[in-house]
Amino acid sequence: MSLEKIGDPRDLTHWMGHMETDYSYTYGIAGEKFFKELKENAKIMGTRCKNCNLIYVPPRLFCERCFEKLDTWETVSKRGSVHTYTIANIDIDGSKLKKPIIWAMIKIDNVHGGFVHKLGEVDSKDVEIGMHVEAVFKSRKEREGSMLDIKYFRPAKQKLEKALR
Amino acid sequence: MLREVAVVGLGCTGCRPTTPGLSYKEIMFEAATRAFEDAGVDPRCDIDNFITCAEDYWEGFSIFDEFVPDQLGAVLRQLFTVTADGLFGLATAYMLIRTGEFDTVAVEAHSKASDILTFADIVAFALDPIFNRPLGGHPFYIAGLEMNRYLHETGASREACAHVVAKNRKNALSNAYAAHGANITVEDVLESEQLFYPLSRLDISPLADGCMVLVLASDKVAGKLTDTPIWVRGVGWNSDTPWLETRDWGRSVDTELAAKMAYKVAGIRNPQKEIDLAEIDDRFSYKELQNLEALQLCRRGEAGKLTEEGATERDGSIPINPSGGLLGVGYTLEASGLQKALEIVLQLRGEAGKRQVPDAETGLAQVWRGIPTASGAVAILSNRSRGAT
Incomplete structure (x- = not known):
């Protein structure tokens, strides 16, 4: 280990600064439509690139592969599969979380993309790569048109999973 | 010319x-x-x-x-x-x-x-403000996600990542520039607090x-x-999509392409044969394995095994991060890549002291811009000028 003393910089002579940065981030055309549908109809929308034959979720107005303008909107599935996951045991301030958060990259079925979101209604021991999950929405009254309108993703119900096959 | x-x-x-x-x-x-x-x-x-x-x-x-x-x-x-x-x-x-x-x-x-x-808050501020940031959490969950997918796709073992940590922290003991040299074992890493499964505390480069x-x-x-000019033979850089949702979680595609660019500029056709040592990004332990593969210094899926066999030790067949890397030297924000280049220069000058890799002619430095980016750069340095080889 280093022999350098690890000191709290606040113990040295210093000037305490605080970076205050409030922002209003504009959703833009694609975001506006996506979050309106999410809020009003609990629907997930994507935009299709006809050149690349891909549906982008979250939607964008341009294709990152061929740079084509995208104006074909599609309603996509609320289900997907866990592409990868992790279990976070600490919060942003470094403190231990009482209840660990299971984060996952969820690839929505039949689209290019999906969401990085939380998993719920599942024990972390039972999570695995490839498992099928579905979005759980807040009630209509609670939804505000943000990513928080999706509470989390949970293991897809068995019978629906079968019906999809 | x-x-x-x-x-x-x-x-x-x-x-x-x-x-x-x-x-x-x-x-x-x-x-x-x-x-x-x-x-x-x-x-x-x-x-x-x-x-x-x-x-x-x-x-x-x-x-x-x-x-x-x-x-x-x-x-x-x-x-x-x-x-x-x-x-x-x-x-x-x-x-x-x-x-x-x-x-x-x-x-x-x-x-x-x-x-x-409030370091983690600044990292979190680099996330997309509309799609990612509202969900909160410590942003290093992104490293946990990437590590899990990398191990899944390549079959590299969790232990191989711990080997990277033990090796780099030990290498740093011979480096007067390094902040975090230590004699730690693979077991120490595996037993350290699990923060973002499968990532543990000791898998993360300390600042x-x-x-x-x-x-x-x-x-x-x-x-x-100078009598010992160290020639910059090639440089390369690349950026993948900033969207977490559409990027490749198992590979570092931007590093693959940055390396291709640098190799082309340097006229390197067989990196495994022509690169004598490398300082590569090890911000998180698994990144060293992923980057070894992205740089074509070994085949995809081989980095874990090579590491466990000792090939990347200072006296191995392809010494990786003899300086101690970011795990041992410390993560110095935007200075990380320059620290790597500086180590390669010292090695190629023959001025690396106890950690000198013998007979090194050509070295590579590579860096990733860290969470949540998908950008990186590569430089190839040599003590032989283009005309001399």
């Missing part, structure tokens, strides 16, 4: 967990003074352009680039800031000199990470303060300045 470019001077403060009593300006002044002394140049008249590499939010300033000329000897001279890792600054210096308009360029990057009281300055020169003047 395009002119050649060499590193002719270097200066480093050494990396430390904290820098009590010195301001960011003073650590920059210290490293710059050493570099100019090493190159035998007077910055007030001999440096044609200065490049600093910094991000406003790391520094706690708006328009931080306005705050750098005086401590480098660059007031009323040519200077600009590249808002990226120092390796991008080195690539920019290389291009400036190759235009023929500049003979000497100084590149600076530093970290005063110990001044940052460090430090400043690096390199002086680059054209072949026209390099020979007058």
Whole structure:
């Protein structure tokens, strides 16, 4: 280990600064439509690139592969599969979380993309790569048109999973 | 014919967990003074352009680039800031000199990470404000996600990642510049607190303060300045999509393409044969394995096994991070890539002391811009000029 003393910089002579940065981030055309549908109809929308034959979720107005303008909107599935996951045991301030958060990259079925979101209604021991999950929405009254309108993703119900096959 | 470019001077403060009593300006002044002394140049008249590499939010300033000329000897001279890792600054210096308009360029990057009281909040501020940031959480969950997918796709073992940590922390014990040298075992890593499964506390490079300055020169003047010019044979850089939702979680595609670019510039056809040692990004333990593969220094899926067999040790067939890497030297923010380049220069000069890799002719430095980015850069350095090989 280093022999350098690890000191709290606040113990040295210093000037305490605080970076205050409030922002209003504009959703833009694609975001506006996506979050309106999410809020009003609990629907997930994507935009299709006809050149690349891909549906982008979250939607964008341009294709990152061929740079084509995208104006074909599609309603996509609320289900997907866990592409990868992790279990976070600490919060942003470094403190231990009482209840660990299971984060996952969820690839929505039949689209290019999906969401990085939380998993719920599942024990972390039972999570695995490839498992099928579905979005759980807040009630209509609670939804505000943000990513928080999706509470989390949970293991897809068995019978629906079968019906999809 | 395009002119050649060499590193002719270097200066480093050494990396430390904290820098009590010195301001960011003073650590920059210290490293710059050493570099100019090493190159035998007077910055007030001999440096044609200065490049600093910094991000406003790391520094706690708006328009931080306005705050750098005086401590480098660059007031009323040519200077600009590249808002990226120092390796991008080195690539920019290389291009400036190759235009023929500049003979000497100084590149600076530093970290005063110990001044940052809310580091994770600043990292979180780099996430997409609409799709990712509202969900909150410590942003290193992104590393947990990437590690899990990388291990899943390649079959590399969790233990191989722990080997990377033990090796790099040990290498750092022979490096006076390193902040976090330690004798730790694979078991220590595996038993350390699990923060973002499968990532544990010791898999994460600890922060460090430090400043690096390199002086680059054209072949026209390099020979007058030093007997041991280290030639920049190639540079490359690349950016994948910023969207977490559409990027590749198992591979570092931007590193693969940055390496291809650098190899092409350097005329390297067989990296495994032609690269003698490499300093590569190990911000998180698994990144060293992923990057080894992205750099074509081994085949995809082989990095874990090679590491466990000892091939990447200092005396192995392909020494990786003999300096101790970011795990052992410390993560110095935008100075990380420049620290890697500096180590390669020392090795190729034969000035690496106890950690010297014998008979090294060509080395590679590679850096990733960290969470949540998908950008990186590569530089290839050699003690043989293009004409000599």
